[in-house]
Amino acid sequence: MRSPDPRSSTVALSQDEVAKLAQLARIDLSPEELAHLAPQLDVILEAVARVTDVATDDVAPTSHPVPMTNVFRADEVHDSLPVEEVLAMAPDREDDRFRVPRILGEEQ
Amino acid sequence: MDASTLITASATDLAAAIAGGEVSSVEVTRTHLDRIAAVDGVVHAFLSVDEEGALAQAAAVDARIAAGEQVGPLAGVPLALKDVLAQKGIPTTAGSKILEGWRPPYHATVTQRLLDAGIVILGKTNLDEFAMGSSTENSAYGPTNNPWDLTRVPGGSGGGSAAALAAFEAPLAIGTDTGGSIRQPAAFTGTVGVKPTYGGTSRYGQIALASSLDQPGPCGRTVLDTALLHEVIAGHDPKDQTSLDAPVPPVVAAARAGDVKGLRIGVVKELGGEGYAPEVEANFRATVDLLSGLGAEIVEVSCPHFEYALAAYYLILPSEASSNLARFDAMRYGLRLGDDGTRSTEQVMALSREAGFGAEVKRRIILGTYALSAGYRDAFYGSAQKVRTLVQQDFTAAFARADVLVSPTTPTAAFRLGERVDDPMAMYLNDLCTIPTNLAGNAAGSFPTGLTTDGLPIGFHVMAPHQADDRLYRVGAALERTLTDRWGGSLLDRVPVLAPTATTTEVTR
Numbered sequence: 001m002r003s004p005d006p007r008s009s010t011v012a013l014s015q016d017e018v019a020k021l022a023q024l025a026r027i028d029l030s031p032e033e034l035a036h037l038a039p040q041l042d043v044i045l046e047a048v049a050r051v052t053d054v055a056t057d058d059v060a061p062t063s064h065p066v067p068m069t070n071v072f073r074a075d076e077v078h079d080s081l082p083v084e085e086v087l088a089m090a091p092d093r094e095d096d097r098f099r100v101p102r103i104l105g106e107e108q
Numbered sequence: 109m110d111a112s113t114l115i116t117a118s119a120t121d122l123a124a125a126i127a128g129g130e131v132s133s134v135e136v137t138r139t140h141l142d143r144i145a146a147v148d149g150v151v152h153a154f155l156s157v158d159e160e161g162a163l164a165q166a167a168a169v170d171a172r173i174a175a176g177e178q179v180g181p182l183a184g185v186p187l188a189l190k191d192v193l194a195q196k197g198i199p200t201t202a203g204s205k206i207l208e209g210w211r212p213p214y215h216a217t218v219t220q221r222l223l224d225a226g227i228v229i230l231g232k233t234n235l236d237e238f239a240m241g242s243s244t245e246n247s248a249y250g251p252t253n254n255p256w257d258l259t260r261v262p263g264g265s266g267g268g269s270a271a272a273l274a275a276f277e278a279p280l281a282i283g284t285d286t287g288g289s290i291r292q293p294a295a296f297t298g299t300v301g302v303k304p305t306y307g308g309t310s311r312y313g314q315i316a317l318a319s320s321l322d323q324p325g326p327c328g329r330t331v332l333d334t335a336l337l338h339e340v341i342a343g344h345d346p347k348d349q350t351s352l353d354a355p356v357p358p359v360v361a362a363a364r365a366g367d368v369k370g371l372r373i374g375v376v377k378e379l380g381g382e383g384y385a386p387e388v389e390a391n392f393r394a395t396v397d398l399l400s401g402l403g404a405e406i407v408e409v410s411c412p413h414f415e416y417a418l419a420a421y422y423l424i425l426p427s428e429a430s431s432n433l434a435r436f437d438a439m440r441y442g443l444r445l446g447d448d449g450t451r452s453t454e455q456v457m458a459l460s461r462e463a464g465f466g467a468e469v470k471r472r473i474i475l476g477t478y479a480l481s482a483g484y485r486d487a488f489y490g491s492a493q494k495v496r497t498l499v500q501q502d503f504t505a506a507f508a509r510a511d512v513l514v515s516p517t518t519p520t521a522a523f524r525l526g527e528r529v530d531d532p533m534a535m536y537l538n539d540l541c542t543i544p545t546n547l548a549g550n551a552a553g554s555f556p557t558g559l560t561t562d563g564l565p566i567g568f569h570v571m572a573p574h575q576a577d578d579r580l581y582r583v584g585a586a587l588e589r590t591l592t593d594r595w596g597g598s599l600l601d602r603v604p605v606l607a608p609t610a611t612t613t614e615v616t617r
Contacts (some may be wrong), residue, residue: 051492
C-alpha cells in the first residue's frame with residue numbers, strides 16, 4: 001500500500017489494494033466494482049490528505065464534540081426485550097437462539 | 109377547514125384547531141394520507157405509510173381531547189419520520205436493502221417522545237442509504253424528487269423528510285444531521301431545518317452513521333412549528349451516553365420573539381466567494397443587509413481552519429461508519445445470503461454485505477477501513493481529529509466576537525438528479541458550509557430566504573454556540589416575519605402545484 005505519509009504519496013491506490021481493504025471490511029466486491037471504486041477512492045484520498053497540512057504535533061486531537069465520561073445505570077434487575085420479539089427478525093433461529101453459519105472456513 | 113387549508117396550514121394552527129374541537133386529528137390525518145396517496149407517486153418522499161397506525165394514534169388524541177385531558181402544543185398533528193429512526197413494529201430500513209423489511213422491537217427515544225406528545229406518525233421517509241449522501245439519490249429504493257422541480261434533487265440525506273414538507277404531505281418532519289442532512293435539504297426545498305447542539309437530542313434508536321457527528325432534529329414549514337417540535341424531542345435521555353443533562357434552550361420563546369436588535373451576527377469570511385453560485389451569494393448578502401436593517405450588528409469573522417473541515421469530515425465519517433456498519437453482518441437481523449451449509453460465517457457476511465450495501469456505502473466503508481488501518485491511522489484519522497480541534501478553536505474565537513455566525517447553507521441551489529452521482533468530490537462539496545458545525549457539535553439551522561431565477565429555493569445558514577439553540581430561532585423568526593411580509597405570504601405558497609397521480613409508496617398495514 002501507500003507510504004504512511006499521505007503528503008508523499010504519489011502511487012495510485014491499486015485494485016489489489018482495494019480488494020484487500022474490501023476483504024478486511026467483509027465485502028465481496030466484484031471485479032467491475034473494484035475497477036470503478038479504486039480511482040474514485042484515489043481522488044478522495046488525494047483531497048482529504050490535506051488534513052496533514054495543519055495537523056502539527058502541538059495540536060491535541062479531539063475525538064468528540066463534548067467531553068465524554070462513563071455513564072453507569074443503576075444496577076437494578078428489570079425486564080429485557082422478549083425473546084420472541086428479538087428473534088422475530090433473525091435470518092435464522094434454532095430454539096431460542098440465533099442460528100449462524102459454521103464459524104470455521106475451509107482453511108481452518 | 110377544507111382539505112386544501114388542512115394540508116397548507118401550519119402545525120401550530122392545526123394543533124390549535126384540533127385542541128379547540130374545530131377539526132379532529134383523524135380528519136387532519138386522513139387528509140394528509142389522501143394527499144400522500146395523490147402526490148407521492150411523483151415525489152417519492154415516503155418509503156412506507158402506516159395508515160392504520162396513524163389513524164389509531166389520531167383517534168387516541170381525539171379521545172383524550174374529548175375527555176377534557178390537557179394535551180401538548182402539537183397533539184394530533186401528523187409528522188413524517190426519517191427512516192433511520194426505529195419505530196416499534198414498523199419497517200425501518202435506513203434506505204438500505206440490508207435492512208429491507210426489518211421491524212424494530214423498540215422505539216427510538218425521539219419516536220417515543222413524538223408519540224407521547226400525541227404527534228401522529230404518518231410513515232417513514234426516504235433517505236440516502238444509512239444517511240450517506242447529499243441528494244437522496246443513494247437510497248436503495250430510488251430517489252426522492254424535489255417538489256419545486258421534479259427533475260432536481262431535494263438534497264440529502266433527509267430529502268424525503270424535506271420533500272414531504274414542501275409537497276404538503278406532512279406539516280412536520282424529523283431529520284438527522286451528520287454533515288448537513290437536515291439543513292441542506294431544508295435549503296433545497298424552501299423549508300426550515302435545525303440541527304440541535306450535539307447531545308441536545310437523543311441518538312438512542314437512531315441507526316448510527318458516525319456517532320460523534322449524528323444528531324436528530326426538527327424540520328418544519330415555519331420557524332415556530334420547528335421550535336415546538338424541537339422542544340418535544342429535546343432533553344436528557346439516560347439511554348444515550350452522549351445526551352446532555354441540561355435544560356433545553358428556550359427555543360419556542362425565541363421563535364415567538366424573533367427579535368435581532370442588538371444581536372451580533374458574524375459573517376464567516378471563508379464561507380463564500382469562489383465556488384458559490386452568484387445568485388446564492390447575492391441572496392446571502394441581501395439577507396445580511398436585511399438583518400442589519402432589523403437592528404443586528406454585523407461583523408466579519410475569520411475561521412481559517414474551516415477550509416480543512418471537509419477533508420477532516422470525510423476521514424472521520426467513514427472511519428466511524430466502517431465501525432458502526434460492522435454490525436450489519438447477517439447474523440442477528442437483516443439480509444443473509446449464501447447460508448447453504450457450504451460457506452463459513454465470514455463468507456456469508458461478505459456475500460450478504462456485498463448484496464445489501466449500495467455503492468456509496470461500500471465506498472465509505474472501504475475508505476474508513478483504509479483510514480484506520482495499521483500505519484495510516486495517525487496520518488489520516490489522527491490528523492483529522494486535530495483539524496477538529498482547530499475548527500472548534502475557530503468557533504470559540506468567532507463566538508467571542510459574535511452571538512451567531514452566518515453563511516449560505518449550500519454553495520448552489522438544488523442540482524439535477526444524476527448530475528453528480530459519479531463525481532464524489534463534487535457531491536461532497538455541497539456540505540462545505542454545514543460540516544464545521546458537526547465537527548464542533550454546536551447548533552445550526554437553515555431558513556428559506558428566496559428563490560433563484562429558475563424558481564429554486566435558497567437557504568440562509570445560522571450557527572450558534574453549544575446549547576444556545578434559541579439564537580437560531582431568534583434569527584429565523586425575524587427573517588420569516590420580514591420576508592413573509594415582503595413576499596405577501598410564505599415562500600412555499602409559490603411551490604408548483606403537483607398533479608395527482610397513483611402512489612407507489614408501500615403501505616405497511
